[in-house]
Amino acid sequence: MNLNDLEQAMLDGVHGRAAQWAIDYQRSVGTFFDAEDFVPVRLIHMSTDRETMGDAGIAFLEELAAFAPEERRPRAFATADFRGFDEKTFRFLLPDRDLAAQSAEAVAVLGKLGVVTAHAYVNDHSVTAPAFGEACGYSGTPSVVYMNGIVGARCNFEAGPSSLAAFFTGRVPRYGFHLDDARLATHGFRLDFEPKTVVDWGVVGALIGRRLNSYWSVPAIEIAGTRPTILDLNHMALSMASYGSIAMFHVIGVTPEAPDWDAACGGRTLSPETLSQNDLNAFYEEWCGVGEKLNVVVLATPQLDIPEIVWVAELLDGRKVHPDTTLLVYTPIELREACARIGLIQKIEQAGGRVVHGHDFFATFAKEIRETHGWKRLMTHSVKAVNICEGYGYKATPAAIPRCIASAIAGRVLP
């Protein structure tokens, strides 16, 4: 990789030991992907959930934080969506693990380094967002695919240590979705049905992710019917990232780099594959579980926004969650407080549901939670969560929020 004078000085240790580690690390990754040089970035987003960081990740951060301040000066603004822990609920979910203490440990060391540990969801634009075309160093897969596809910012997956390195260097290797050509569609899809719910959109993302199965593939999708909402697109995007490592996509006539097929493909001709209602139905059939005892309903991934919380509260109004079923409704703490002010949280809790703030279900030792409670059957409106929870030993059923709530009340998976 070509280094400019500043980057070479970082590598030589002139700008401190943290930058020296960081530029060397980024150079090794950039070389792996044939990057010619670096591109400056202003905004960094770090994925720092405690489970994935592990003790090794925390120890590494503490090593950096132990350096004198002049050895670890940042060159970008970084947030970590470290959403804390809902102590009461996590004590119920995992009584033998002190998640609050582990969380505090991570927040403290990130704060010492100068990372803003926000509690919001970065796709809600509640922290400083990148502009169209701006290079950024985002970490979370849902955030990267959202910023590339929906915002039109430019980003690769800069996972954990990689976003940390970008924080100290103010740059990332220029490869992948920083390059014009890499952003053009490589595969076309056409929907011959209209997705009705965010779950349907999540399934569309899963179908595409499974078919493409490569980070370097860029799907362009032609849709029928009503224009999708940001939430619809978000569910589709994070599902594509989950099932197929997809980091960039276009929806013709909807997303900013795809006013038409020609723009999305850069003049190339693609033969779009049709995705049908049968494909959608077949996906749901894979997971099914109808009639089985239901242990837990998880509404998360992404965590719920206020209109969804209103919806859940309405569906539960005057009803009770079955005593053998746990209903977990995840939302960022700021939204939880806003909902509490208008009585929504109380309504859900009176019905026996738990409104949880903090890290997402799948990022908080979900396998241990299953083993602790002897849970097996899980329902969720997140097709991404279905994918992850299967690996943690759950039998998962994807379903829209009303069916999830009705099943939670019945204590079994309803059709």
Place this chain on the structure above:
Amino acid sequence: MEIRGHIGIGPAVEGIALAAADNFSTRYDLDRDRGIVSRPSHKLFGECYVGRILVLDAAKGGVASAWMLREMVQKKMAPLALLLNDANPVMAQGAAFAQLPLIDRFKTDITVVIATGDRIAVDPAQGLVRILN
């Protein structure tokens, strides 16, 4: 037999392959406490991957692998190396952070030419894999 890939990451190693035409994510597919593949639909379901050279198709899923590989290496619960047809940035970033050998972009489908049980030598600096059987 020699198989050429792209220049990789990490030190050279020799070991026994665990191969399948399936994809890879540390979070989605592994029980990292027990060192086995835990996703029921994965072709290596139930297999112990610790100390083996994992040979799979594509990296998939989220960002978790970038942090997790280092934790797995430090706890001695990691594969010896990773050979993938198609790595993504997360896997490369994780391998670099963990100093876990990784090579991808082979001239042929690596999951076809290497079988479980093969003894292989992995040289990331040269982007070279040799089957020693």
